[in-house]
Amino acid sequence: xxxxxxxxxxxxxxxxxxxxxxxxxxxxxxxxxxxxxxxxxxxxxxxxxxxxxxxxxxxxxxxxxxxxxxxxxxxxxxxxxxxxxxxxxxxxxxxxxxxxxxxxxxxxxxxxxxxxxxxxxxxxxxxxxxxxxxxxxxxxxxxxxxxxxxxxxxxxxxxxxxxxxxxxxxxxxxxxxxxxxxxxxxxxxxxxxxxxxxxxxxxxxxxxxxxxxxxxxxxxxxxxxxxxxxxxxxxxxxxxxxxxxxxxxxxxxxxxxxxxxxxxxxxxxxxxxxxxxxxxxxxxxxxxxxxxxxxxxxxxxxxxxxxxxxxxxxxxxxxxxxxxxxxxxxxxxxxxxxxxxxxxxxxxxxxxxxxxxxxxxxxxxxxxxxxxxxxxxxxxxxxxxxxxxxxxxxxxxxxxxxxx
Amino acid sequence: xxxxxxxxxxxxxxxxxxxxxxxxxxxxxxxxxxxxxxxxxxxxxxxxxxxxxxxxxxxxxxxxxxxxxxxxxxxxxxxxxxxxxxxxxxxxxxxxxxxxxxxxxxxxxxxxxxxxxxxxxxxxxxxxxxxxxxxxxxxx
Numbered sequence: 001x002x003x004x005x006x007x008x009x010x011x012x013x014x015x016x017x018x019x020x021x022x023x024x025x026x027x028x029x030x031x032x033x034x035x036x037x038x039x040x041x042x043x044x045x046x047x048x049x050x051x052x053x054x055x056x057x058x059x060x061x062x063x064x065x066x067x068x069x070x071x072x073x074x075x076x077x078x079x080x081x082x083x084x085x086x087x088x089x090x091x092x093x094x095x096x097x098x099x100x101x102x103x104x105x106x107x108x109x110x111x112x113x114x115x116x117x118x119x120x121x122x123x124x125x126x127x128x129x130x131x132x133x134x135x136x137x138x139x140x141x142x143x144x145x146x147x148x149x150x151x152x153x154x155x156x157x158x159x160x161x162x163x164x165x166x167x168x169x170x171x172x173x174x175x176x177x178x179x180x181x182x183x184x185x186x187x188x189x190x191x192x193x194x195x196x197x198x199x200x201x202x203x204x205x206x207x208x209x210x211x212x213x214x215x216x217x218x219x220x221x222x223x224x225x226x227x228x229x230x231x232x233x234x235x236x237x238x239x240x241x242x243x244x245x246x247x248x249x250x251x252x253x254x255x256x257x258x259x260x261x262x263x264x265x266x267x268x269x270x271x272x273x274x275x276x277x278x279x280x281x282x283x284x285x286x287x288x289x290x291x292x293x294x295x296x297x298x299x300x301x302x303x304x305x306x307x308x309x310x311x312x313x314x315x316x317x318x319x320x321x322x323x324x325x326x327x328x329x330x331x332x333x334x335x336x337x338x339x340x341x342x343x344x345x346x347x348x349x350x351x352x353x354x355x356x357x358x359x360x361x362x363x364x365x366x367x368x369x370x371x372x373x374x375x376x377x378x379x380x381x382x383x384x385x386x387x388x389x390x391x392x393x394x395x396x397x398x399x400x401x402x403x404x
Numbered sequence: 405x406x407x408x409x410x411x412x413x414x415x416x417x418x419x420x421x422x423x424x425x426x427x428x429x430x431x432x433x434x435x436x437x438x439x440x441x442x443x444x445x446x447x448x449x450x451x452x453x454x455x456x457x458x459x460x461x462x463x464x465x466x467x468x469x470x471x472x473x474x475x476x477x478x479x480x481x482x483x484x485x486x487x488x489x490x491x492x493x494x495x496x497x498x499x500x501x502x503x504x505x506x507x508x509x510x511x512x513x514x515x516x517x518x519x520x521x522x523x524x525x526x527x528x529x530x531x532x533x534x535x536x537x538x539x540x541x542x543x544x
Binding site for chain 2: 019340342343344346347348351358359373374402403
């Protein structure tokens with residue numbers, strides 16, 4: 001049975017005060033908070049079995065290696081990857097995207113095309129622009145509509161036998177829109193293109209099944225899933241990961257790599273150069289356990305309830321406009337109030353103990369579409385409450401009073 | 405008045421406020437009321453882009469002193485811009501170069517100069533100093 005008060009007790013940070021007020025944390029889309037169960041794993045690692053992995057014959061190293069590899073298996077099962085070595089542990093989503101983008105430099109030519117969506121975070125735009133600059137490949141964009149949804153028909157028209165790669169986020173960080181990735185993947189495969197899905201925003205809310213999706217690459221970050229910062233995962237189909245040259249080793253070296261003759265270590269180690277974030281990887285596994293113990297169905301049901309409640313309450317504020325009004329969205333609300341600058345609102349509500357994000361959310365093309373400097377974004381997690389949403393509404397009213 | 409004297413005057417003014425709300429209400433008033441820059445100078449050349457808010461700064465030399473005008477698209481940022489202008493405008497380049505902005509801590513607005521705020525103010529102070537260095541060289 002889902003009990004939010006009991007869950008909140010797992011998160012020590014939720015009982016602290018900010019600016020003399022009890023913290024209301026609504027910046028979950030930027031990073032999630034960490035439960036004691038995960039903090040304990042981090043403390044246990046450094047207290048009891050900190051050692052370098054994969055290379056020591058001593059017991060400590062063996063213990064750390066076993067736990068690290070066990071975490072990889074947890075990630076594998078969570079995402080339903082067929083093989084454990086299809087899971088590459090990275091420093092986060094951005095690292096995973098760069099790893100794949102860098103690998104594709106040797107697979108693309110000037111006659112090729114790649115497709116991005118208008119709803120992307122800069123981290124899923126810039127690495128591909130760099131790839132296009134390197135290879136001469138052409139970048140095409142799936143446009144969005146006023147609701148903040150991708151226009152499927154135009155996507156279908158953009159695809160051709162020139163398309164080699166499509167990259168799209170599962171859920172938009174700025175608006176919360178859930179993108180139709182099943183459709184995107186199916187259509188891309190019909191023209192022989194690979195698909196990378198940025199799951200950074202999706203994984204705190206839903207449990208993706210990479211085999212059912214038939215996705216070629218899927219990336220995520222632990223810190224958005226109640227895990228620590230500095231660790232994440234890249235899922236890649238084995239055939240694709242074998243085709244890609246190693247990421248670390250330098251661009252010049254990558255140009256000389258051929259797919260037939262590889263002198264690198266086997267997967268996944270080929271992409272895991274250097275001492276990894278051992279503790280982070282193990283804690284990532286613990287975070288996945290924590291989320292699964294609560295259950296993603298329970299999380300989704302509760303978060304949808306919060307989203308509906310917050311949407312209704314926020315819309316009682318005169319002049320408040322929500323950006324991203326798709327029927328398919330997660331618990332993210334991006335909004336502005338009249339002509340008040342988001343920075344001003346964010347500053348006042350922070351003084352009242354409420355953490356929201358303001359600005360362009362690293363998604364400037366979306367802000368350009370709506371012709372606004374940015375938005376205020378409140379993003380809810382399963383440990384938030386309706387009472388906290390009421391506090392946000394009251395804080396916004398106070399801010400309006402002060403600013404107008 | 406010297407930069408130091410103006411800073412002390414501002415500290416004294418802020419000492420009258422009991423809590424953050426009064427401080428912010430005052431800054432919002434400053435932000436709303438002051439026409440800070442002539443429209444012709446609100447150009448992209450004078451624009452400092454913060455991640456969050458934008459700041460425009462224009463400088464010109466008058467009788468060996470620099471006159472700064474500035475603006476922002478966010479009211480609270482504009483309020484702080486107004487305070488910075490009050491401190492640094494109509495001063496000799498040499499004094500601007502030697503001045504610091506520690507008084508911002510004393511009036512409880514330190515967080516606005518933190519890099520995480522990305523509101524353009526840190527860059528504005530840098531820009532003010534750069535103008536001072538440039539005009540100082542010119543005067544020599």
